[in-house]
Amino acid sequence: MDAANILRNRGLRVTKIRVAILEALGEGLQALPYGDLQKKLSQFDRTTIYRTLLALIDKGLIHKALEENNESYYALCSDCTSNLHNHNHVHFKCNECSSVQCLHISKEVGLSIPEIVIDSIEITAKGTCSTCLLTH
């Protein structure tokens, strides 16, 4: 399904920047830092990028994969709806090239701590990505 229809399905109007952001993240697994998005979308106002990201997150089309060194990485959602956000997959960041990707693997981590209630668990893995392994 193309970006325009994806937007319509979530009750969002089809606008240039929304299509542009979805297409920028279009590869699927790869997450992009905000700075990269801003460069790719330099024809749009910064505020619009900001509000568009909020809208797409709200509708379950994208999610913030991780936040590190004051940089937020965004990626497409794979199976979220407007009402149900489901991001309990693993995020991986390469220490060499700083790339971030969503690893859609199911990983159950049972954690039980006395006196507190745990609702969700986020896992971030770090290491070396396949691309960087090749160039070694």
Added chain:
Amino acid sequence: MDAANILRNRGLRVTKIRVAILEALGEGLQALPYGDLQKKLSQFDRTTIYRTLLALIDKGLIHKALEENNESYYALCSDCTSNLHNHNHVHFKCNECSSVQCLHISKEVGLSIPEIVIDSIEITAKGTCSTCLLTH
């Protein structure tokens, strides 16, 4: 051991702000957001707080527990040295009061992904803390 001696042991000069930061984080498990630190340390220049945090992190005295919504949470290290940083414990954030604490529990998470090498794994749990559970 008091803050002054902790600093000397890591080869850091004993200055007011370093002592103040260590004492601000002094409870141990609780992490503090940068904003709170800045309020507590308002007698010091912002730049000095910034550089002091870097120095204390570098020497393995404190660590960034997590980064969320553009806020960094700092906590004391429990068993780091100047050379060996060991932060592979769980971080917990309360969805109610936004408090963050280090959970010093050993949690092995084996992750094996083809084509990539994983060096470390960070786990962040979210839910309701003991304090917020009581006030319900």
Added chain:
DNA sequence: ATCTTTTATGCAACATTGTTGCGTTTATGT
């Protein structure tokens, strides 16, 4: 195709945090 209404966008403005350079002050060993 045009009109109407709702929503999105662009711009200005301000806040917070990060980051560096540099002159001054302070901590520490002698």
Added chain:
DNA sequence: ACATAAACGCAACAATGTTGCATAAAAGAT
């Protein structure tokens, strides 16, 4: 107390977040 290396405070700038408001654009109706 002195010398010196290190730390601090201040100025300055960058990046991102955030809001209000006037203008432009999208969607549905005519």
